[in-house]
Amino acid sequence: MSDRRVEFDFAIEFTNGGGIQGQGFRLDLDGDEIDDAALIDYVVRDLRLLMVGPARILRKRIIIEPHKRNRAVDPQPRAIVELSHVIADGTVTYPGLPAPRICDFLSRERSREHYAPGTEFQIAAIEMVANTGTYVDCPFHRYPDGRDLAQMPAEAFADLEAVVVRADHRRVRAIDAGYFRDRELRGRAVLVHTGWDEHWTRPSYALDHPHLTADAADYLRECGVRLVGIDSMNIDDTRGRERPVHTGLLGAEIPIVEHLCNLAALPEDGFRFTALPPRFAGVGTFPVRAIATLGGRG
Known part of the structure; x- marks a missing residue:
């Protein structure tokens, strides 16, 4: 991780009305550069902003400074x-488009010719x-x-x-x-x-x-x-x-x-x-x- 930070000005509108602007704002970078969309996502997470709507980066520049904090570890899903x-087989999704055809390419019965007694497999064929x-x-x-x-x-x-x-x-x-x-x-x-x-x-x-x-x-x-x-x-x-x-x-x-x-x-x-x-x-x-x-x- 480099010691790069980004300094920028931004304007953010909220979906429930109002907005905020920031000038000379600084955030740590995980790499050497960051595009405007990723920077907006970054500041929204860092400031824990809610109801964020249209947003713009007005100015930005990369500077060299040490990182200030560690990233938290997310909990496991439950x-x-x-x-x-x-x-x-035959499910219609979109009228006018053909339904899928699902069948055996290799059936379990046919597979028995290739394997030891008691061993069998199925390989499906799908056309869709x-x-x-x-x-x-x-x-x-x-x-x-x-x-x-x-x-x-x-x-x-x-x-x-x-x-x-x-x-x-x-x-x-x-x-x-x-x-x-x-x-x-x-x-x-x-x-x-x-x-x-x-x-x-x-x-x-x-x-x-x-x-x-x-x-x-x-x-x-x-x-x-x-x-x-x-x-x-x-x-x-x-x-x-x-x-x-x-x-x-x-x-x-x-x-x-x-x-x-x-x-x-x-x-x-x-x-x-x-x-x-x-x-x-x-x-x-x-x-x-x-x-x-x-x-x-x-």
Whole structure:
């Protein structure tokens, strides 16, 4: 660890109104440099700020000074909540896309020809499109020069501080920025609980589903969220041909997780979220095992 510190000026707005500014502020660095987004996350954690909304670094410079403090060790997690749908042979996720075909490549019966008596194995064969079940979108899904699943770092999907925002589908379909104000968002995964997962595998799942609006995506991006998820058929309104939420979030390298479930089982905050995909090159979406970890860091 070097003895580098960053001196900077900043302006931060709060989601519940008001804001603060700092001049000549100094923080320890774990490396030689830090970008503006990481610096905002750093100062928010260091000052233990709540309800942080749009934030800007106005000036910064690197100086040499000894570090002042040690980092705390996080406690161990205590419980896991499943947040992804089961994918079975023939499960329809998105109307118009083929359902997965899951079968034996090598059956247990056939495997007995290759092993000693009493020893057998099964090897499955899966044929499916990448948008199947609960899946994550990364920038390559929307942009040809965006990072694909193999290029995205694991920390973009794993062990993220998280919050749940409730937007009951019986009361709202178009979820705008107002639903995200007065909440602690910066540096967190934001999971939107609509309850639409009750329609999973039914024809009604694809009809008039809840979705985010363009201004909600803009606000979440400005607030510096790490990931956005929803328990609906799509995070965008699919009745038209534009996809402003995918465009805005993926353009800022904020992953999207769609088709979540069981969000009603989560508290509104104080948990961590993981939705890790395999490291496929040239692929922008893929199914994930989405989980929430309760009782650990919050």
